[in-house]
Amino acid sequence: MDWNYLRTFQAVADTGSLAAAAAKLSISHATAFRHIKAFESELGARLFEKVQGKYSLTDAGADILDLSSTVAVAMEDIDRRVSGTDVQLKGRIRLTAPASFSGHFLPGCLAGFRQDYPDITVELLCSNEELNMSNRAAEIALRVTHTPPDHLIGRKVADIPWGLYASPDYLAQKGTPRSAGDLAQHDLIGGAGALTRRDGFARIDRELRDRVVVRSDDLMTMAAFACRGLGLALLPADVARGGLKRVMCFDAMPDNQLWLLTHPDLRNVARVRCMMQFLDRAFRKDPEFTSP
CATH class of the missing domain: 1.10.10.10 (Winged helix-like DNA-binding domain superfamily/Winged helix DNA-binding domain)
Known part of the structure; x- marks a missing residue:
């Protein structure tokens, strides 16, 4: 019970x-x-x-x-x-985060946390799924959402903009588009599956379908295609890492919201509070994100 x-x-x-x-x-x-x-x-x-x-x-x-x-x-x-x-700054913390943050942002961030708090061990769980944090599957959740669960507490730590990204090699070969009108002269990486119903990808299909050279239903795969020089990809800033360059914003896609959440019963646990404050500061300093 x-x-x-x-x-x-x-x-x-x-x-x-x-x-x-x-x-x-x-x-x-x-x-x-x-x-x-x-x-x-x-x-x-x-x-x-x-x-x-x-x-x-x-x-x-x-x-x-x-x-x-x-x-x-x-x-x-x-x-x-x-x-x-x-009240002691030691012990284990289980942090759950989407793969895009787990693979790109958090390793460096957690290395800094480790230097400051060597007695706290972090267990990073890569998942986009909502966890039942009441059973302590994780103490802290980093989630991209506009509607955080009402049974958790926390704060929005960043707005994540979308944009069109390409590799330096692609831009060297094909040039850099300066306006939406220039996209008709470029190769595009399109969405598939559920992504095609999102505004930005739907707009690309309406206006530039004949310029789409490859598709995927997964944003990280689209970023990998872009890294290999296949074309321009519409991506959120957390996914567009690994040397990709943003060539323009894309107003058809509203910013994602990044939330840092925990269970109410854990709000006064020192190591949990310490990590949440550390992550909050780290995201607010990152130039790829916009502070709320």
Whole structure:
């Protein structure tokens, strides 16, 4: 059983309100609701009745509250003992990030972090998928999104612009386009699959389909094509590394947003807070990104 379910149950019982319990625990209303529903599902019993807007304990809920008091005392004692280690800048941090950042930006960044904090070990998990951070699969998530999950906390650390990129060899052979009109004289790397539905790639297909020489449904593969001199590729700045040159911006694609996120329960863990602050500063200094 998740200790967070019991804490949320007690907070709702004490306050008689889901919103007040959420505020007391510094979690979202939706998270508090999920905790109660999951707790009831595990126990196979309804714990509250909502009467005139107030959450009142059922008979089963009252029984559980009596039993939970002893458990709560024990768990709080454990929390106090463990919290002593949370103020130390040592231990392991699991960071999950998209492959584009894991391969290009983070190695150098984490090398600097290692120099400053040699007692913290970083485990980097390359993934674009949303993780259930409630089960501690990772402590920190770096995600490109416009809608970060409401059960996590954090901040937007950068805006990531899109542009048309090419290799120096390609530009030496074919020249550098100076305007959108010049693109009709250049080879283009087009999107495939789901990418074709995005505005920028759809515009290329509408206006310059006959200039597309190769396609892919993966941005990192498109960047690899561009690095080999196959043509110009429409890419976000985090993917367009490895010597590619941006030849022009592309207004049809709005900036991506980069978010640095963690679970609310981990906000005061020293090593987590330290890494989030370090990464925040690093992204704000990077010339390829725009500070929010």
